[in-house]
Amino acid sequence: MHTRTKLPANIILYMGLFSLAVGITSIAIPESFLKTIIIAIGVMISVSGAVLLILRLKNKTEKKFIQVVGIVFSSLVIIAGLILSIFPTTFIDIFIIVLGVALIFGGLTQLIMSLNFQPLTTTAKVFLGFSLLMIIAGTVMALNPFEAAKGITVYFGIIMTIFGIVNIMMSFWIRTKVAKLIKAEKMFFRNISVIKIDPEK
Numbered sequence: 001m002h003t004r005t006k007l008p009a010n011i012i013l014y015m016g017l018f019s020l021a022v023g024i025t026s027i028a029i030p031e032s033f034l035k036t037i038i039i040a041i042g043v044m045i046s047v048s049g050a051v052l053l054i055l056r057l058k059n060k061t062e063k064k065f066i067q068v069v070g071i072v073f074s075s076l077v078i079i080a081g082l083i084l085s086i087f088p089t090t091f092i093d094i095f096i097i098v099l100g101v102a103l104i105f106g107g108l109t110q111l112i113m114s115l116n117f118q119p120l121t122t123t124a125k126v127f128l129g130f131s132l133l134m135i136i137a138g139t140v141m142a143l144n145p146f147e148a149a150k151g152i153t154v155y156f157g158i159i160m161t162i163f164g165i166v167n168i169m170m171s172f173w174i175r176t177k178v179a180k181l182i183k184a185e186k187m188f189f190r191n192i193s194v195i196k197i198d199p200e201k
Contacts, residue, residue, distance in 0.1 A: 008174060009171045009172075009174040009175045009178065010171070012167050012168075012170055012171040012174065013167070013168060013171035013172075015164075015167050016163075016164045016165070016166070016167030016168035016169075016170075016171060017164065017168065018164070019160045019161075019163045019164035019167060020160070020161055020164030020165060020168070021164070022157075022160050022164075023156075023157045023158065023159070023160030023161030023162075023163070023164055024157070024161060025157070026153050026154070026156055026157030026160065027154055027157035027158065027161065030153040030154045030157065033153050033157075034088075034092050034095060034096075034153055035088040035089065035092070037095070038084055038085075038088035038091055038092070038095055039084070039085045039088050041081075041084060042080075042081045042082065042083070042084025042085030042086075042088070043081065043085055044081070045077060045078075045080055045081030045084065046077075046078050046081030046082055046085065047081070048077065048081075049074050049075070049076075049077030049078035049079075049080075049081055050074075050078055052070070052073070052074040052077060053071065053074035053075065053078065056070040056071055056074055057071070093145040094145070096141055096145040096152055097141070097142050097145045099138075099141055099156055100137075100138045100139065100140070100141030100142030100143075100145070101138065101142055102138070103134050103135075103137055103138030103141060103156075103159060104134070104135050104138035104139060104142065105138075106134055106138075106163065107131045107132070107133070107134030107135035107137075107138060108131070108135060110127060110130070110131040110134065110163075110166075110167075110170075111128065111131035111132065111135070113127075113170075114127040114128040114131055115128070123169075123173055126166075127166060127170055130162065130163070130166050133159075134159060134163060137155070137159050141155075141156065
């Protein structure tokens with residue numbers, strides 16, 4: 001039971017550490033951050049396409065149509081990944097839109113989690129305010145992808161860094177809340193166990 005209650009805090013902590021690393025990297029090297037990410041995504045897509053192609057060639061089916069469709073699809077995936085890797089600059093604007101949408105979803109997720117804590121404490125209100133800030137920032141990025149890529153990358157990095165720090169803080173806050181609940185639960189059952197009812201004479 002205790003492991004299950006700690007799971008959300010652990011997930012939020014890992015999300016925070018990842019976001020913090022991404023944010024710091026994008027601030028430190030904004031010129032090459034977007035290109036590097038796009039190239040990495042392209043490589044992963046190409047590798048996945050190659051794996052699909054190998055599996056399709058090894059596991060041949062009697063239905064030639066399915067076999068051909070599988071080979072064509074895998075080849076298209078490989079080509080798409082190669083295009084991303086070779087021409088990353090062309091896809092920067094699209095990638096910025098994707099980052100903006102990701103920020104919006106991240107903000108909405110954190111907003112829902114913050115609203116689950118009732119009554120709203122000061123800490124929860126801080127998380128709530130930052131969630132709204134993330135949603136606004138993501139909307140701006142998604143609607144204005146043609147601004148200077150470097151400026152948007154730094155802007156994204158700052159948001160991600162703050163998002164990471166807030167998530168790390170939230171994970172420890174949840175751990176504290178869970179620890180208090182577990183302690184209260186133990187005290188409750190301990191008090192019940194010491195209550196003795198005398199049998200009727």
